[in-house]
Amino acid sequence: MYRKSIILKKITAFFGVFFLQFILFFPLSFLNDFQLKITHFIFGDFTQFLLEYFFNKNNVRIDYSSDSCSMLVLIIILLFTSSIFSFIIKKKWGNNFLLIIEYLCVLYISVILIKYGTDKIFKTQFPEPESNILFTRFGNLDKDILFWSTIGTSKVYNLIIGSIEFFTGILLLFKRSQFFGLLLAIICFSQIFIINIGFDISVKFFSLILLLMSLLLVREKGWKLILKIISLPKKAFFDQAIFLPFKAFIKILILGILFIKIGIPHFNNEDKKNSLNLAGAYHVTSHESKYQYLFFHKDQYLIFREKSSEKMIVYHYDISFDNQIILEDDQHHVSKHLFVKNKKDNTIIFSFNNEIINAKVINYSKMNALQNQFHILTD
Secondary structure, three states: OHHHHHHHHHHHHHHHHHHHHHHHHOOOHHHOOHHHHHHHHHHHHHHHHHHHHOOOOOOOOOOOOOOOHHHHHHHHHHHHHHHHHHHHOOHHHHHHHHHHHHHHHHHHHHHHHHHHHHHHHOOOOOOOOOHHHHOOOHHHOOHHHHHHHHHHOOHHHHHHHHHHHHHHHHHOOOOOOHHHHHHHHHHHHHHHHHHHHHOOOOOHHHHHHHHHHHHHHHHHHHHHHHHHHHOOOOOOHHHOHHHHHHHHHHHHHHHHHHHHHHHHHHHOOOOOOOOOOOOEEEEEOOOOOOEEEEEEEOOOEEEEEEOOOOOEEEEEEEEOOOOOEEEEOOOOOEEEEOEEEOOOOOOEEEEEOOEEEEEEEEOHHHOHHHOOOOOOOOO
């Protein structure tokens, strides 16, 4: 037990030293560039050497921004120096040293949350999308731009999330509310880190370190308090032996109903198919047609997009036994049309509104929005 306690203290000291160095040397863009100048003065030449020798990176910009090669090297250096300093620290200084680090880490996280919370409230972090973004097709945008632009369209979302982050930062500044503030900070940084991973946004390292810093600050007493809060009474009224068989039966019954009602539809969630196997996007090749694209939605909708206005006209469709297409508009008017699909090249021909429409399938799976790209480093 004593040995475990010593190891735990050493690990805590290691992370404490690392976070202290990270606070000192990782440049925050909103604090001008004095941090960058200090970090570059101390680690610049060594960072350049490591990038060229081990990473084969020449002429890389050394700005230590999140997810850059220079930041990765800085983290490696800080991890190495932390392992040395954590063993140098004497036992009698250990507790006071950790208290100072905790105080600085709390202030650092508070500043970050207040800063980015304020930015969201005043819509400077997620501004309204620029005109070039608004006029770019959804599928041609990268996932990080898609997320950034979508969030920027909602003032309410920015106001709510920004207020939560700002409020969390304020809570951290007061001793009585600090624990609750740390729990909120863990939730905030967990969500941010998941978003950064899921949408390939280039602040993954920074958000991960902030999350780890918050987790360290809760410490052992905090986790014990959390477990105490969520722990259930040892015995409840329905825990008596007479109720145990009924409890088991009710639990199995509820789980069975949930599986049938919720689970099975997901197992059978195959794309709806018809005899012609229609799906996806088609480009209209008929020059005289006023339509540019056709879209076959998986829920049996056929969508026409006009060339000039880009207006979308929607019909519910079905395929008859003789392979004709049956269209129904939003006024429930039904019409039947001749429809032919060439299985070799997936081209289609059908008559609609007194014109013959020719269209060929589009392979849209290569569009930026559909790529599962993930970049650990940005350069």
